[in-house]
Amino acid sequence: xxxxxxxxxxxxxxxxxxxxxxxxxxxxxxxxxxxxxxxxxxxxxxxxxxxxxxxxxxxxxxxxxxxxxxxxxxxxxxxxxxxxxxxxxxxxxxxxxxxxxxxxxxxxxxxxxxxxxxxxxxxxxxxxxxxxxxxxxxxxxxxxxxxxxxxxxxxxxxxxxxxxxxxxxxxxxxxxxxxxxxxxxxxxxxxxxxxxxxxxxxxxxxxxxxxxxxxxxxxxxxxxxxxxxxxxxxxxxxxxxxxxxxxxxxxxxxxxxxxxxxxxxxxxxxxxxxxxxxxxxxxxxxxxxxxxxxxxxxxxxxxxxxxxxxxxxxxxxxxxxxxxxxxxxxxxxxxxxxxxxxxxxxxxxxxxxxxxxxxxxxxxxxxxxxxxxxxxxxxxxxxxxxxxxxxxxxxxxxxxxxxxxxxxxxxxxxxxxxxxxxxxxxxxxxxxxxxxxxxxxxxxxxxxxxxxxxxxxxxxxxxxxxxxxxxxxxxxxxxxxxxxxxxxxxxxxxxxxxxxxxxxxxxxxxxxxxxxxxxxxxxxxxxxxxxxx
Amino acid sequence: xxxxxxxxxxxxxxxxxxxxxxxxxxxxxxxxxxxxxxxxxxxxxxxxxxxxxxxxxxxxxxxxxxxxxxxxxxxxxxxxxxxxxxxxxxxxxxxxxxxxxxxxxxxxxxxxxxxxxxxxxxxxxxxxxxxxxxxxxxxxxxxxxxxxxxxxxxxxxxxxxxxxxxxxxxxxxxxxxxxxxxxxxxxxxxxxxxxxxxxxxxxxxxxxxxxxxxxxxxxxxxxxxxxxxxxxxxxxxxxxxxxxxxxxxxxxxxxxxxxxxxxxxxxxxxxxxxxxxxxxxxxxxxxxxxxxxxxxxxxxxxxxxxxxxxxxxxxxxxxx
Numbered sequence: 134x135x136x137x138x139x140x141x142x143x144x145x146x147x148x149x150x151x152x153x154x155x156x157x158x159x160x161x162x163x164x165x166x167x168x169x170x171x172x173x174x175x176x177x178x179x180x181x182x183x184x185x186x187x188x189x190x191x192x193x194x195x196x197x198x199x200x201x202x203x204x205x206x207x208x209x210x211x212x213x214x215x216x217x218x219x220x221x222x223x224x225x226x227x228x229x230x231x232x233x234x235x236x237x238x239x240x241x242x243x244x245x246x247x248x249x250x251x252x253x254x255x256x257x258x259x260x261x262x263x264x265x266x267x268x269x270x271x272x273x274x275x276x277x278x279x280x281x282x283x284x285x286x287x288x289x290x291x292x293x294x295x296x297x298x299x300x301x302x303x304x305x306x307x308x309x310x311x312x313x314x315x316x317x318x319x320x321x322x323x324x325x326x327x328x329x330x331x332x333x334x335x336x337x338x339x340x341x342x343x344x345x346x347x348x349x350x351x352x353x354x355x356x357x358x359x360x361x362x363x364x365x366x367x368x369x370x371x372x373x374x375x376x377x378x379x380x381x382x383x384x385x386x387x388x389x390x391x392x393x394x395x396x397x398x399x400x401x402x403x404x405x406x407x408x409x410x411x412x413x414x415x416x417x418x419x420x421x422x423x424x425x426x427x428x429x430x431x432x433x434x435x436x437x438x439x440x441x442x443x444x445x446x447x448x449x450x451x452x453x454x455x456x457x458x459x460x461x462x463x464x465x466x467x468x469x470x471x472x473x474x475x476x477x478x479x480x481x482x483x484x485x486x487x488x489x490x491x492x493x494x495x496x497x498x499x500x501x502x503x504x505x506x507x508x509x510x511x512x513x514x515x516x517x518x519x520x521x522x523x524x525x526x527x528x529x530x531x532x533x534x535x536x537x538x539x540x541x542x543x544x545x546x547x548x549x550x551x552x553x554x555x556x557x558x559x560x561x562x563x564x565x566x567x568x569x570x571x572x573x574x575x576x577x578x579x580x581x582x583x584x585x586x587x588x589x590x591x592x593x594x595x596x597x598x599x600x601x602x603x604x605x606x607x608x609x610x611x612x613x614x615x616x617x618x619x620x621x622x623x624x625x626x627x628x629x630x631x632x633x634x635x636x637x638x639x640x641x642x643x644x645x646x647x648x649x650x651x652x653x654x655x656x657x658x659x660x661x662x663x664x665x666x
Numbered sequence: 667x668x669x670x671x672x673x674x675x676x677x678x679x680x681x682x683x684x685x686x687x688x689x690x691x692x693x694x695x696x697x698x699x700x701x702x703x704x705x706x707x708x709x710x711x712x713x714x715x716x717x718x719x720x721x722x723x724x725x726x727x728x729x730x731x732x733x734x735x736x737x738x739x740x741x742x743x744x745x746x747x748x749x750x751x752x753x754x755x756x757x758x759x760x761x762x763x764x765x766x767x768x769x770x771x772x773x774x775x776x777x778x779x780x781x782x783x784x785x786x787x788x789x790x791x792x793x794x795x796x797x798x799x800x801x802x803x804x805x806x807x808x809x810x811x812x813x814x815x816x817x818x819x820x821x822x823x824x825x826x827x828x829x830x831x832x833x834x835x836x837x838x839x840x841x842x843x844x845x846x847x848x849x850x851x852x853x854x855x856x857x858x859x860x861x862x863x864x865x866x867x868x869x870x871x872x873x874x875x876x877x878x879x880x881x882x883x884x885x886x887x888x889x890x891x892x893x894x895x896x897x898x899x900x901x902x903x904x905x906x907x908x909x910x911x912x913x914x915x916x917x918x919x920x921x922x923x924x925x926x927x928x929x930x931x932x933x934x935x936x937x938x939x940x941x942x943x944x945x946x947x948x949x950x951x952x953x954x955x956x957x958x959x960x961x962x963x964x965x966x967x968x969x970x971x972x973x974x975x976x977x978x979x980x981x982x983x984x985x986x
Contacts, residue, residue, distance in 0.1 A: 188939070189939065191747075191748045191750060191943075192750050198750075271716070272712060272713050272715075272716030272717070273713060274712075275710050275712075275713065323750070323751075326750040326751075327749075327750065341931055342749055342751075342756070342931060343929070343931040343935045343936065344832070344833070344929065344930075345832075373831065373832070373929070374929060375929045376926050376938075377926060377927045377929070379815050379819075379927075380818055380822075380830050380928065380929060382823070383819070383822035383823045383830040383831075384822070384830040386823050386826075387822050387823070387826050389829055389830055389831065389832075548702075549699075549702070573710060578710055578711050579710065582711070
């Protein structure tokens with residue numbers, strides 16, 4: 134028996150030693166040891182960049198299902214234009230120039246010549262037209278403002294006509310991704326949903342659901358750097374799916390991944406303790422998760438159908454700073470709107486309408502006839518537990534309001550059916566395009582159509598915003614609509630924001646325009662030589 | 667025996683059909699709306715209607731069940747809402763990974779568990795017995811995901827010896843990297859198994875040790891090693907077979923925690939994702955498949971039990 138045990142132990146040791154081997158030569162540097170200055174004339178080429186994401190992509194074909202697609206395909210597929218996050222201005226990309234005709238509601242785009250897709254086909258006006266038509270065919274026409282006509286003027290010129298003038302014509306070209314028509318015709322929709330053929334710097338080689346997406350360098354990529362060197366610098370780009378936040382942290386610390394966005398407070402704090410710094414640029418679109426409260430005002434006789442009650446509670450009765458701290462931790466802060474400062478129609482004074490003042494709120498409730506409180510519901514998803522409990526406690530303590538917390542699962546249609554009275558807690562991301570929110574969510578045909586009853590005045594203003602002829606007019610209307618929605622009618626307010634933490638290894642270098650929604654430019658990313666595996 | 671197997675297979679079919687019906691109707695009762703899950707929250711009415719119709723949700727429930735059952739019988743479990751792939755294609759890509767991990771884990775946990783069980787039974791009442799039994803009791807209580815996170819912190823974060831995430835076949839990354847990737851998930855999957863096999867082996871061997879035939883063997887002066895291996899072990903290990911089937915079924919279902927922590931694209935990850943995304947066709951297929959695997963495992967256990975111990979009969983006829 135002893136001999137058997139000894140052999141077994143020896144085998145186990147050999148196995149463990151062989152497997153563990155030497156520690157990683159590229160031991161993680163201390164995160165605090167910033168080393169952004171690259172050695173002079175060092176070659177930037179080579180290596181594989183690994184970015185972690187928490188979930189696997191559902192679909193890689195933007196025309197079929199646009200939500201979240203860009204998070205996964207940005208190394209391979211590009212947009213017509215770029216948005217400079219610092220200035221908020223649009224810059225050329227696949228579209229070299231563009232012209233807007235205010236009278237005839239048209240947008241004429243000059244498509245860049247000499248750009249090739251990964252399958253060797255050419256990018257031209259016909260291909261862009263086909264992309265737009267596919268988006269409409271799959272019921273997503275609103276993404277491109279539902280054009281009435283798409284006309285190819287010549288090989289590289291495309292004219293799009295819209296039913297009415299909308300300044301969002303300026304913005305959709307920033308988010309719409311352009312795919313190869315040839316690949317779709319050869320392989321069909323099913324293939325395209327799990328693959329992507331674009332003009333980007335990397336070609337998709339592998340898509341293993343719940344594991345990774347592996348992209349390899351595209352040698353015929355059209356962009357060059359400032360010195361005229363061919364882009365991209367990296368050999369490969371990998372998007373690794375790691376659902377568990379602790380595993381993400383460990384993998385980052387172990388140099389297995391180079392970048393991960395983190396919304397888990399505890400993990401972020403652990404990362405700070407390990408010496409790593411948040412490299413997210415606060416104040417940009419998608420840079421923070423925003424949590425909001427949506428009121429159901431459609432129930433006749435329900436306290437929430439009274440605007441005075443809504444204003445009393447949402448603008449003065451709840452200490453949102455406390456809610457932010459309890460639910461979002463140290464880094465969370467109170468906000469009113471998801472719109473970022475460089476976004477069209479941002480209004481800093483909106484915040485002034487909300488001041489925590491219990492006495493004022495009580496007075497308003499008394500005026501509305503609810504000085505003795507009432508019964509209501511707070512509908513929330515799992516992540517909303519802390520915020521819901523804090524709101525419930527404040528409503529009970531300050532106003533004797535009994536709020537029952539109803540837990541919903543993700544995708545529960547009770548969020549939008551308007552059957553339950555009360556308020557609903559949801560989340561989203563900071564945005565540069567609040568007009569889109571207003572159109573798609575807060576309109577009589579939007580997501581909250583069964584939850585919100587909008588005033589005629591609001592609906593009229595919404596239409597005016599859609600028809601706005603100048604950017605100034607549009608911005609002005611966004612401001613007015615925001616005020617109407619969040620203050621006067623008080624159907625929605627953002628509660629608090631939690632900045633996204635993005636951790637990037639110090640030996641990763643970025644330059645040029647930030648072209649993806651997450652602020653990554655895969656073509657100009659490069660790694661220090663010691664870390665190019 | 668043949669009759670018994672046929673009877674059990676028929677019972678199995680009833681169980682599978684019942685599970686299929688219950689799963690279909692329960693998943694339909696979920697309050698989640700797959701349309702929003704697929705299209706996101708910012709859907710216009712037209713976009714919503716388009717996806718709703720595409721998913722066939724405009725048909726009555728009974729009609730949808732009939733369509734689903736008919737297709738399932740032909741091996742067509744529908745299309746995943748989340749992955750946009752045929753569910754069977756999705757599952758068949760994951761089965762080898764989960765099965766590989768489960769079998770490796772069994773290969774590790776059975777011999778180790780039996781070995782530790784034997785040691786504790788033969789050294790009953792000693793310090794060795796107390797320590798191993800205590801450890802076995804502790805390990806059988808520890809949740810897999812917790813073990814996983816502890817291992818990540820020690821081997822990944824502190825020692826930086828092992829990769830924290832991922833799974834690749836040896837042909838893709840080489841055998842050394844493959845073994846490195848396996849160590850932590852296998853420890854997680856096997857620890858509970860080792861513990862339960864240790865406890866079961868110990869108790870069943872102790873029961874055999876007290877039997878008359880063992881005492882007789884000792885009194886006849888047969889060598890201790892011979893008595894241990896030929897008499898005690900042979901008879902004491904029979905009950906292990908009963909938990910072997912249970913363990914395999916448990917591993918297929920229980921791998922979800924381990925796979926999720928270590929980002930292994932197996933059945934467990936698929937189960938977690940499909941449940942969290944209300945991917946109804948995938949949930950239905952996975953539940954059905956897990957039920958079938960469990961039923962098969964239990965049937966095999968019963969048959970094996972008879973083979974290794976001819977004293978046990980499974981049919982009333984053989985009793986006569």
